[in-house]
Amino acid sequence: MADGSRRRLRLLSGLVVAGFAVASLVFAALEPAAADPALTYDSIPSGRYPIDLDASPDGAYLFVISRGDGGDADLRVYDTTTFAELDVVTFGPEASFNPTAVEVTPDGAQVWVSFYNPGEVRVYSAADLIAGGAPAPQVITGGGGFVDLAEDPAGQYVYAATLFNPQYQFSTADPLAPPRTIDVPNGSRGVAARDDGTSIYFTSYAPTPAGGVQAVDVAGDGSLSLGGFTVTGDLPWGIAYLPDVDRVLSANSGDPTSLAGFAGDGSGTVNIVPVDCGPRLVDGTADGSRAYVACLTGGIIGLSYATVPPVGERVQIGDNVESVEVVASGDGAAQRLYATSGGSNQVLVFTRPVVTATGDLTVEEGQTATFGATADGFWQRSRWQSSTDGGATWADLPGAAAESLTVDGTLAASGTRFRLVASSAFFDDVASEPMLLTVNPAPAPPPEPPCSDGPGCLPSTGADPAVPAMLGTAFVAVGLVFAVIAAGGRRRRPRDIRR
Numbered sequence: 001m002a003d004g005s006r007r008r009l010r011l012l013s014g015l016v017v018a019g020f021a022v023a024s025l026v027f028a029a030l031e032p033a034a035a036d037p038a039l040t041y042d043s044i045p046s047g048r049y050p051i052d053l054d055a056s057p058d059g060a061y062l063f064v065i066s067r068g069d070g071g072d073a074d075l076r077v078y079d080t081t082t083f084a085e086l087d088v089v090t091f092g093p094e095a096s097f098n099p100t101a102v103e104v105t106p107d108g109a110q111v112w113v114s115f116y117n118p119g120e121v122r123v124y125s126a127a128d129l130i131a132g133g134a135p136a137p138q139v140i141t142g143g144g145g146f147v148d149l150a151e152d153p154a155g156q157y158v159y160a161a162t163l164f165n166p167q168y169q170f171s172t173a174d175p176l177a178p179p180r181t182i183d184v185p186n187g188s189r190g191v192a193a194r195d196d197g198t199s200i201y202f203t204s205y206a207p208t209p210a211g212g213v214q215a216v217d218v219a220g221d222g223s224l225s226l227g228g229f230t231v232t233g234d235l236p237w238g239i240a241y242l243p244d245v246d247r248v249l250s251a252n253s254g255d256p257t258s259l260a261g262f263a264g265d266g267s268g269t270v271n272i273v274p275v276d277c278g279p280r281l282v283d284g285t286a287d288g289s290r291a292y293v294a295c296l297t298g299g300i301i302g303l304s305y306a307t308v309p310p311v312g313e314r315v316q317i318g319d320n321v322e323s324v325e326v327v328a329s330g331d332g333a334a335q336r337l338y339a340t341s342g343g344s345n346q347v348l349v350f351t352r353p354v355v356t357a358t359g360d361l362t363v364e365e366g367q368t369a370t371f372g373a374t375a376d377g378f379w380q381r382s383r384w385q386s387s388t389d390g391g392a393t394w395a396d397l398p399g400a401a402a403e404s405l406t407v408d409g410t411l412a413a414s415g416t417r418f419r420l421v422a423s424s425a426f427f428d429d430v431a432s433e434p435m436l437l438t439v440n441p442a443p444a445p446p447p448e449p450p451c452s453d454g455p456g457c458l459p460s461t462g463a464d465p466a467v468p469a470m471l472g473t474a475f476v477a478v479g480l481v482f483a484v485i486a487a488g489g490r491r492r493r494p495r496d497i498r499r
Helices: 126-131 466-491
Strands: 011-020 042-045 050-055 061-066 072-079 085-093 098-104 110-117 120-125 138-140 146-151 157-162 167-171 180-182 191-193 199-204 212-218 224-231 236-242 247-252 258-263 271-274 279-284 290-295 300-304 311-315 324-328 334-341 346-351 354-357 361-364 368-376 381-387 404-409 417-423 435-440
Touching (some): 050 098, 050 346, 061 098, 061 126, 072 098, 072 126, 085 126, 146 191, 157 199, 180 224, 191 236, 199 224, 199 236, 212 236, 212 247, 247 279, 354 417, 368 417
Parallel strands (some): 011 404, 361 435
Antiparallel strands (some): 011 368, 050 061, 061 072, 072 085, 098 110, 110 120, 120 138, 157 167, 167 180, 191 199, 212 224, 258 271, 300 311, 324 334, 334 346, 354 368, 417 435
16 A cells, blocks of 8 residues: 555454354354454554544545644645555644644535634645645635634535634635634634534533533524534533534543533533543544544544443544544445544554455265455454344354354254454444355265075075075086986996907
């Protein structure tokens, strides 16, 4: 893979079947399939201390900004198929340039970059960046303390959050046109837009109880007014909006650290999930099934909202992780997760695994068979499952976490299906295609003779064994008679007397 080191763990799992019986499992004494997550992701060299990233709407390109610790701040462009670096735009030394956010417009035409210092926003042609070279941006000046960007899903506006009021609304049709502005309590660290563009959410960066999320209503003509305020926690930082479930997520970076979730219209209660790191930016799948938290103190938290309360874990990969970005498939399931690792100057790429099975097997009763599966992508755990109802339901095989499984086999096991399931904190479970076991009956042994040789037993000819013996005796007797007669005849022959 160009310009990157591929770290991948391939799971070669075998299932040994020896006269299988579902009720009788004997597991091989092998090492458990303890996946090493450090070997299952891509690490792509970036600029010095990458701090934010955004993918193009079609997922084909990735735009990454680095703040340039100990060097120059820059913007880099990658092809997400090969991760070849397509372009580098150098802003200047870190002391003079502090980029904070990068955002691609919904049509994929523009790439916006905000700066805390100098207080400006730069707008690039995405096509020019992808083509390489040094495209000249449109530069929006006159602001200050820009820390985050969010695009209006309709593509009309880009919103900018600032630590010091006001907050900004820029036009994508004319970025240099005078922006609309609005003040929110305590300034802001992060901004997200509702999918219909009617509300914008700014974090209110303040200690409890003033910390929360301020909704800003957007009228049909684009004018702004303050909406409702939701208290979420201490020092809210990153924020995201998940449209399919109308959920706002906000990371609280103070004490205690947590992830808050609430309805976009401000109704209902605020769900608080403790997190064991210093949270920064957050993201989630549009269908609301998963959320991700970048941890400045190291690692990435993945949460599943399939249960109430949501459950998750921190995956200790990456140092000084400031930003995460999830890319989902058409059905809403997460397919790829990007993260910045400022401590290692890398972009981390986690890809949902593909589990490939070896196929069905047919064995005779008493023989052995080996099923296998290969997991390719990011996963942390694996387990074997079996189904005895044609795949309608599946049950975990207790203790079957090793790379192979030995089971006893009987005809009762014929028709059982097996599969390998790979799971992680970042993606939904992925199962291999079911593998069908067919057990044929063992061949029947040849029939034995009804009895051994002896009086009264019939050989294969069906003849009485006494008959040949009697015939043999008769032939011998007849032969002796003829021999005697022949001898007597010679004695009675006249002699030849010579006179």
